Amino acid sequence: GQQVMQIPQYQHVQEGEDFTTYCNSSTTLSNIQWYKQRPGGHPVFLIQLVKSGEVKKQKRLTFQFGEAKKNSSLHITATQTTDVGTYFCAGLRAYKYIFGTGTRLKVLA
Amino acid sequence: DGGITQSPKYLFRKEGQNVTLSCEQNLNHDAMYWYRQDPGQGLRLIYYSQIVNDFQKGDIAEGYSVSREKKESFPLTVTSAQKNPTAFYLCASSIGVTGLSQPQHFGDGTRLSIL
Numbered sequence: 023g024q025q026v027m028q029i030p031q032y033q034h035v036q037e038g039e040d041f042t043t044y045c046n047s048s049t050t051l052s053n054i055q056w057y058k059q060r061p062g063g064h065p066v067f068l069i070q071l072v073k074s075g076e077v078k079k080q081k082r083l084t085f086q087f088g089e090a091k092k093n094s095s096l097h098i099t100a101t102q103t104t105d106v107g108t109y110f111c112a113g114l115r116a117y118k119y120i121f122g123t124g125t126r127l128k129v130l131a
Numbered sequence: 132d133g134g135i136t137q138s139p140k141y142l143f144r145k146e147g148q149n150v151t152l153s154c155e156q157n158l159n160h161d162a163m164y165w166y167r168q169d170p171g172q173g174l175r176l177i178y179y180s181q182i183v184n185d186f187q188k189g190d191i192a193e194g195y196s197v198s199r200e201k202k203e204s205f206p207l208t209v210t211s212a213q214k215n216p217t218a219f220y221l222c223a224s225s226i227g228v229t230g231l232s233q234p235q236h237f238g239d240g241t242r243l244s245i246l
Contacts, residue, residue, distance in 0.1 A: 031171075110174070126171075
């Protein structure tokens with residue numbers, strides 16, 4: 023079936039270190055969205071990537087969409103305690119979004 | 132203030148009981164979704180609706196039912212046929228499913244537990 027896997031499942035970093043989560047799909051995606059869910063909260067939309075090879079930046083966050091539109095990554099430079107949460111990718115295929123398994127980030131001060 | 136309202140925040144279900152989770156949006160969005168989130172896992176799609184009076188099954192629809200009689204409302208019923216209903220249920224909406232995709236806006240969720 024349709025699957026979107028994310029690695030790593032968990033990541034603990036010291037404040038100031040970089041962090042990357044990877045999203046891999048078994049099938050080509052029309053686009054990909056990234057969401058952040060704080061502990062006890064609901065997912066909040068971060069960004070959407072549509073074009074093959076697209077790269078977008080939001081302050082310390084860099085998002086990439088692979089050339090084959092099957093994978094994506096989110097990189098955070100110099101993490102802060104406010105970055106704590108679970109990051110999900112969601113790929114669009116056939117009018118449905120398939121969410122990745124998520125990467126839970128913990129930032130140690 | 133526009134948004135999505137889910138109620139109740141916490142819900143307890145007895146064995147053999149049907150329960151209904153409410154989801155209301157005032158964003159004038161056409162598309163609405165129900166997801167289930169289990170601890171430490173991603174979101175799995177239960178049902179979605181692109182337009183009033185129409186809805187489609189997601190990946191885990193068994194044991195659930197929905198209705199979409201009004202644009203702003205998309206209630207989810209967890210039936211007694213759902214043997215493992217304990218989870219965090221999230222409702223979302225977006226401007227529309229067809230055409231260019233749009234971000235999904237989520238409610239605060241309902242935590243359902245078995246008594």
